[in-house]
Amino acid sequence: MKYTIFLLAVLLSVSISAQTDAENIKKIYDASLSNGKSYEWLDYLSNGIGGRLSGSENAERAVQYTKAEMGKLGFDKVWLQPVMVPKWVRGNPEEAHIEMSNGKAIKVNICALGGSVATPDSGVTAEVIEVQGIDELEALGEAKLKGKIVFFNRPLDPTLINTFSAYGGAVDQRGGGARAASKYGAVGAIVRSMNLRLDDFPHTGGTRYGDQPVNERIPTAAISTNDAELLSKTLKTDTKVKFFFKQNPKQYDDVLSHNVIGEITGSEFPNEYIVVGGHLDSWDLGDGSHDDGAGCVQSMDVLRLLKLSGIKPKRTIRVVMFMNEENGLRGGTEYARVAKEKNENHIFALESDSGGFTPRGFIFDSNEERFNKVLQWKSLFEPYLIHFFGQGGSGADIGPLKSDSIVLAGLRPDSQRYFEYHHTSIDTFDAINKRELELGAATMTSLIYLVDKYGF
Structure with a gap:
């Protein structure tokens, strides 16, 4: 009898928790679709600044712009992480x-x-x-x-x-x-x-x-x-x-640039770090709206949407605008080096670097046990038509963080049109759909919410 009561209590607890998760995820999607900021930020990043090739004046303007915008959001900390990057000019x-x-x-x-x-x-x-x-x-x-x-x-x-x-x-x-x-x-x-x-x-x-x-x-x-x-x-x-x-074209000496980092400190496990990010640099032919302005503004909105939805993170969550993914991966490499030097315990990293199209799911780089835990959350995403949870990769910038103690993931939007725009003069803001971009931000926020709540 006691065992039966205990089992019923456990099942009730699980049911209530799942219900709460579904409610919180709905809050996140509602907030993104009705009050998202990603499209507005991307408009300025693309049309107000333009292409952001590493080492360029536009790349530096993007650093200062994203730092200033994150400073307005009430994060616990916003800072620039120095990194030397190559400077190649097309001519x-x-x-x-x-x-x-x-x-x-x-x-x-x-x-x-x-x-x-x-x-x-x-x-x-x-x-x-x-x-x-x-x-x-x-x-x-x-x-x-x-x-x-x-x-x-x-x-x-x-x-x-x-x-x-x-x-x-x-x-x-x-x-x-x-x-x-x-x-x-x-x-x-x-x-x-x-x-x-x-x-x-x-x-x-x-x-x-x-x-x-x-x-x-x-x-x-x-x-x-x-x-x-x-x-x-x-x-x-x-x-x-x-x-x-x-x-x-001409190759110049390396120049100083920065990763841009914003942080909300965890309330229970401040020394466990979750990272979400994209790369701030782009090629110079277009304005880099899909590659990877979309990933940057979606990542910035993750932290804002958590706050807007009334969710207080247990773990420290960082948004990182990585510099120099396109022609060197210096930003991702430097972030990982500093994290290792400081002995920071990163448990999860999510990158959006596959365009701003309709989200379809995620791809994970993890062991089987942790991936199976992630699969338990899949049903929470199905009302939003997110069906794909696969293994085998993540993102270039977060790749240098890889270790036995971290799970890496990449947002996977519908990719059928992505390579029409990738690295071209038509990768511009007019190729972005506002609703698709905001769905991606909500999908990323929801996964970060679940990882923060349950850990691995």
């Missing part, structure tokens, strides 16, 4: 055209890849060798590649529903194509844009030379998917076609 607009053997020239759309060296002042003109990936270069060898421009034309796999998997299957040619091609005497590298759609917008993104001497580096640029198709088709009918491109 004048790029030029490129296909030169047919009959003398006809067809203008095409390119953009220098981030970190690329410049061409000579007169540009580079050479015959083109098309490949589907870096692994083909060795078979071709120096005899066929020396003095040529290598055209990496492997597209994203359209059959993959997870577009991030498609991106991951093609992006190596952007990151390492130029360095690999230079070893065989190539004079330049052109890379098909990382985009599932056929359009005229070239996609920038980082390229890496590693420790290769500067005088051995070759210039590299992305070409739009429409023009990649055109170049490939032309090469099939005109084997003597040449390609011309001209660009003049």
Whole structure:
């Protein structure tokens, strides 16, 4: 009899707790959708400031703006964390055209890849060798590649529903194509844009030379998917076609920048830290609204929505605007270094860096036991059409925090259109839907609420 009464008491307690959680999560969604701030903040970040390439004046303006806005929200602490970042400048607009053997020239759309060296002042003109990936270069060898421009034309796999998997299957040619091609005497590298759609917008993104001497580096640029198709088709009918491109980016010495951090101190476990964030820097072609202004303003609103919903965190919650994810990951690396130096106990970190589209769920980097605990909360999200709880990743900026004692997570919005905008001139505020952005902020806040309440 006593056991039966005890069991009923436990079940009643669990039922009341679940009911309270559902009520609090509804409060969070209601607050975000009726009184959200993320869209307003993003409007200024995108239209009032613009693209925020690391080391730029706009990046510094974004640091000061987000610090000031967080200062208005009544957090217990707001501060700047110094970090040295690379400063790469694109220079004048790029030029490129296909030169047919009959003398006809067809203008095409390119953009220098981030970190690329410049061409000579007169540009580079050479015959083109098309490949589907870096692994083909060795078979071709120096005899066929020396003095040529290598055209990496492997597209994203359209059959993959997870577009991030498609991106991951093609992006190596952007990151390492130029360095690999230079070893065989190539004079330049052109890379098909990382985009599932056929359009005229070239996609920038980082390229890496590693420790290769500067005088051995070759210039590299992305070409739009429409023009990649055109170049490939032309090469099939005109084997003597040449390609011309001209660009003049420059790499400067590292400069001082900052991560921007706001904090609410936990009422019961102040030495257990929960982090939510995005990266404040962006590429320079658009204004970085999806990548990753959306993640930054959603993260800022997480702490505000908790306060607005009357939820007092048990654990210390930090919002972090990381600097330099796009071309160095210096901000995330420095935050993790300082946290380790101070012996801070981080139990959870959530990043939003997949665009401001409709949220679908989360992806987690954790052991099975902790993931199973997270799965117990899944039903609380289903009224908001959040169905996906998966394993296998999180976010680039929070990656350096990884250890056995922390769970990492990434917000996963619907990704089908994300790579149409990613790293392009059309990643602008007009591509943001206010309701979708605010749903993402509410979804993040709800997960942070549950982790803070129950821990791991």
